Amino acid sequence: MQDLWIIICVGLMGISCSILGCFLILRKMGMLTDAIAHSILPGIVIAYLISESKNNFIILLVATIFGVLTAFLTTWINRRLPNRGDTATGITFTFLFAVGIILVTLFAEQADIDQECVLFGEMLYIPFDTLDFFPEIPRAFPLGLCVFLCVLIFIKKAYRPLWMITFDENYALSVGISVSLWHYLLVSLVSMVTVASFELVGSVLVVALFVIPPATAYLVSNNLKKMIKLSTVFGLISVILGYYISVIFGGSSAASIVITETLIFLCVLIFSKLTKNNFNYVK
Amino acid sequence: MINFWYVLAGGVLLAIATAIVGVWLVLRKEALTGDVVAHGVLPGVGMAFMLYGVKDMMILSVGAAISGFLSLYAMHTLERHTKLKKDTIMAIILSFFFALGLWILVKIQASGNSGVSGLESFLFGKAASILPKDILFSLISVLLVVFINLFSKRWLFYTTFDTLYSKSVGIRTDLANHLLTFMCILTIVAGLQSVGVVLMSAMLLTPAGIALFLSKKIKRQNLNTLFILSIFLNISVVIGGTSLSYLYPKTPTGPWIVVVCSLLALGLFTIKNKKSNS
Numbered sequence: 001m002q003d004l005w006i007i008i009c010v011g012l013m014g015i016s017c018s019i020l021g022c023f024l025i026l027r028k029m030g031m032l033t034d035a036i037a038h039s040i041l042p043g044i045v046i047a048y049l050i051s052e053s054k055n056n057f058i059i060l061l062v063a064t065i066f067g068v069l070t071a072f073l074t075t076w077i078n079r080r081l082p083n084r085g086d087t088a089t090g091i092t093f094t095f096l097f098a099v100g101i102i103l104v105t106l107f108a109e110q111a112d113i114d115q116e117c118v119l120f121g122e123m124l125y126i127p128f129d130t131l132d133f134f135p136e137i138p139r140a141f142p143l144g145l146c147v148f149l150c151v152l153i154f155i156k157k158a159y160r161p162l163w164m165i166t167f168d169e170n171y172a173l174s175v176g177i178s179v180s181l182w183h184y185l186l187v188s189l190v191s192m193v194t195v196a197s198f199e200l201v202g203s204v205l206v207v208a209l210f211v212i213p214p215a216t217a218y219l220v221s222n223n224l225k226k227m228i229k230l231s232t233v234f235g236l237i238s239v240i241l242g243y244y245i246s247v248i249f250g251g252s253s254a255a256s257i258v259i260t261e262t263l264i265f266l267c268v269l270i271f272s273k274l275t276k277n278n279f280n281y282v283k
Numbered sequence: 284m285i286n287f288w289y290v291l292a293g294g295v296l297l298a299i300a301t302a303i304v305g306v307w308l309v310l311r312k313e314a315l316t317g318d319v320v321a322h323g324v325l326p327g328v329g330m331a332f333m334l335y336g337v338k339d340m341m342i343l344s345v346g347a348a349i350s351g352f353l354s355l356y357a358m359h360t361l362e363r364h365t366k367l368k369k370d371t372i373m374a375i376i377l378s379f380f381f382a383l384g385l386w387i388l389v390k391i392q393a394s395g396n397s398g399v400s401g402l403e404s405f406l407f408g409k410a411a412s413i414l415p416k417d418i419l420f421s422l423i424s425v426l427l428v429v430f431i432n433l434f435s436k437r438w439l440f441y442t443t444f445d446t447l448y449s450k451s452v453g454i455r456t457d458l459a460n461h462l463l464t465f466m467c468i469l470t471i472v473a474g475l476q477s478v479g480v481v482l483m484s485a486m487l488l489t490p491a492g493i494a495l496f497l498s499k500k501i502k503r504q505n506l507n508t509l510f511i512l513s514i515f516l517n518i519s520v521v522i523g524g525t526s527l528s529y530l531y532p533k534t535p536t537g538p539w540i541v542v543v544c545s546l547l548a549l550g551l552f553t554i555k556n557k558k559s560n561s
Contacts, residue, residue, distance in 0.1 A: 030370035031315055034377065038481075080496055080552045086314040086370075087492045094485030095545030098538035101482075105534040204322075204481075205385075208378035215371050252389040258382035265375065269365065 002127040003243070005138050009126050010257070011239045012144035013197040014209055016151040018235030020190055021214035022228050026166045027186075031086065032071065034207045035093035036187065037194050039070040041100025041203060044195060049107060060192055067191020068184055070096060123200045123243075123253050140200060147196045154189055155228075158182070163224060201254040208258040209235065216265045219272045238264055287529060290536070293413045293477055294525050296421045297486070298517035300428040300470040305491035305517075306509050307463055311443050314488050315373055316355070320471050321483035322377045323354025325384025328405055328475070333391060340417055344472045351468045354380050406479050417476060424473040428466050435462050440506060478537040485541040490517040493548050520544040 024033050043066030047059040070092055077088035129139045155162070164172035165179050172179055194206050201209065217230035242257030249256070308314050324347035331346025332338065354376055361372045432439075441449035442459040449456055471483050478486055494513035498504050524540030531539075 025368065025371045028368050028370055030368065030372075030374040032370075034318075034374050077492075077548075077552060081492055084309060084312065084314070084492070084495070086312060087309050087488050087495075090314050090318060090484050090488040091492055091545060091548055094482055094489070094541050095549075098482055098485065098541035098545070101538040102531075102534050102542065106531065202385075204381050205378055207374050208382060211371055211374040211378065215367055215375055218367060219365065250390065250393060251386045252382075255382040255386035255389065258378055259386065262375065262379040262382075273364070 003247070005127045005141065006123050006253075007240055007243055009138065009140040009144045010123055010197075010200055010243065011236055012141075012148045013193065013200060014213075014235040014239040014257075015232050016144075016148045016193045017197070017206070017209035018213040018217075018231040019151055019155055019228055020186070020193060021210040022217070022224065022231050023162055023166055023186060024190065025211060025214045025218065026224075027183075029186075030211050031089055032074065032187075033190060033194075033210045035074065035089045036067045036070050036191050037198075037203050037206045037210075038093040039096030039100070040066045040191055040195055040198075041097055042066060042103055043100075044198065045100055045103040045107065060195060063195035064188045064191045066096065067194070068188050070191075071184060071187040126200065143196050147193055151189060151193065154185075158185075162186070166224075201257070205254045205258050208261055212258070212261040212265055213238065216261075216268045219265075219268050234261070234264055234268075287525075289413050289415065289418060290477070291522065291525055293418050293421050294521040294536075294540070295518050296418070296425045297470075297474045297477060298490075298521040299514055300421075300425045300466075300473060301486040302490050302494075302513040302517040303428055303432050303510060304463075304466050304470045305487035306494065306506075306513050307439060307443065308467070308487055309491040309495055310509075311463075315370070315484065316358075317467060317471065317487040318484035319354055319358060319373050319377045319380075320351045320467060321480045322384075323380040324348070324351040324468075324471060324475065325405070325480055326350045326380055326387055327353075327384075329384050329387030329391060333387060340420060340476065344420070344475070347472045347475060348468050350380070350384075351471060352464070355464055355468075405475055406481055413477060421473045424469045428470060431462055431466055435459060436506065439463060478540065479535065482537045482541045485544060486517070489541070489544045489548050490514075490520065493551055496552065516547070517544075520547065 021033075024030060040063040043063040044059060047062040050062075051058045073092045074085075074088045077091055078085050081087055126138045126140050161172065161177045161182050164175070164177055165182050169179050190210070194203070194210075197206055197209065213235035214227065214231040216234045217227045221227040221230055238261040239257055242260035243253055245260060246253035246256035305317070308317055327346035327348070327350025328343050329346075330350070331343045334346075335342050358372055358376045361367065361376070362369060365372070367375075438449070438454055438459040439462070441452075441454055442456045446456055449459075470487075474483055474486065490513045491509070493516055494509045497512055498508050501508075520543050521540055524543045525536060527543065528534055528536040528539040
């Protein structure tokens with residue numbers, strides 16, 4: 001039963017990440033995801049300090065603000081340093097992450113949080129941290145379900161505009177779709193998912209959940225819908241496989257999920273090379 | 284107090300090396316490569332510790348350098364053989380190597396080997412643990428970086444700004460790229476102990492970014508100005524950050540250096556903006 005709860009909670013996160021990740025990697029936001037995952041750290045610490053308990057709502061809100069702040073700062077620095085988008089990303093996220101680390105070490109006693117928990121996460125504690133009024137249900141489950149539903153509804157409702165800003169920003173602008181509005185909506189959703197999953201997998205490895213399954217799907221798909229479906233499948237499979245691998249061989253569960261994802265990626269890459277199918281261009 | 288000077292000396296040496304490499308990375312728009320290497324060294328550190336069981340900086344650094352090189356190699360291979368975008372590939376490599384390193388570290392911790400406790404300091408850096416022999420190591424690597432930079436500056440310059448031209452006049456562009464890779468890995472490995480893997484890229488990028496911005500403002504856009512500005516900024520930031528971290532002994536040194544540096548960057552960016560508007 002405990003294994004099942006862990007897989008359900010991490011699986012929900014994995015699916016949410018894989019769906020959003022498709023848009024992220026197509027919009028060349030792979031490293032921005034990395035940046036957001038690092039820079040919501042001060043937000044998390046501040047939220048813990050304000051609420052003095054694990055109040056999920058406040059954490060989601062504050063961390064989302066920090067995610068949007070990251071994207072905003074990156075754009076702002078990029079305007080100062082034209083043509084150096086990667087430098088802007090690097091400056092922003094290292095700054096916020098460093099602030100977060102200092103806050104964590106300074107207030108480690110007051111807030112129920114420490115460096116390792118933030119960086120590595122610990123999914124094995126999921127079944128023991130339960131809700132007050134339903135002692136059978138772990139705390140991570142309603143949060144995961146909520147985030148998953150948000151992502152699902154967002155993608156269903158906003159599929160057309162997202163599709164347009166992903167593949168043709170100029171066309172989207174010309175038919176009156178605000179590219180920056182949707183960009184920031186996507187960013188805030190990404191930060192929500194990141195903050196919801198950081199306790200389970202840690203802030204660095206969330207990036208893998210966002211990027212690797214969609215990248216795997218990208219290798220073998222030729223349209224967006226198929227890519228999203230495949231990416232969800234890859235994400236779910238690697239969560240389940242990775243978890244059981246960590247049960248058998250020991251070591252960190254989050255790390256083994258990421259390693260499994262990469263192995264699947266490599267297998268699919270070799271498969272697509274061997275069959276010589278250029279899936280991306282052949283209709 | 285003597286320890287403080289050790290830390291400062293190590294930090295200043297590191298600042299010179301990171302400033303030089305950072306300028307090249309920013310100019311070549313490969314700024315996040317440093318981040319990939321910095322995460323990529325982690326499995327090497329873990330493996331070296333697993334094989335030898337001692338926390339000797341020399342052995343760990345060799346392991347770190349090998350796995351840092353492997354991460355870059357994997358990145359370039361994927362770039363050549365897939366249609367994935369560059370930043371996607373970087374994110375994949377970065378998180379995979381970090382996960383691998385983490386997995387090994389957790390494994391080591393579970394094995395209950397004593398002396399493992401210090402390995403975490405590689406993540407955020409612990410400048411207070413620097414010994415004279417570590418300073419010797421950073422001195423050697425800094426001298427190497429400065430030396431290589433002096434001798435291959437023209438090569439790197441031409442390959443950075445005009446690959447086709449440099450190929451046509453017979454400059455070995457691939458060799459120049461390898462040299463830069465070597466410098467990059469050397470610097471990052473040297474900085475592992477004081478700054479840590481996670482924040483290494485800030486030491487590389489932020490001063491170089493400020494230098495690029497300032498050089499444009501003072502209308503002196505040449506390589507030497509960039510190097511001088513970036514080295515100067517980086518050294519002063521390291522001195523400031525190290526002193527601050529001594530005021531709060533519980534906190535690691537790396538984050539303080541980064542915070543000071545980034546605040547400086549953000550401040551400069553705003554002030555200059557107002558002037559240019561008026």
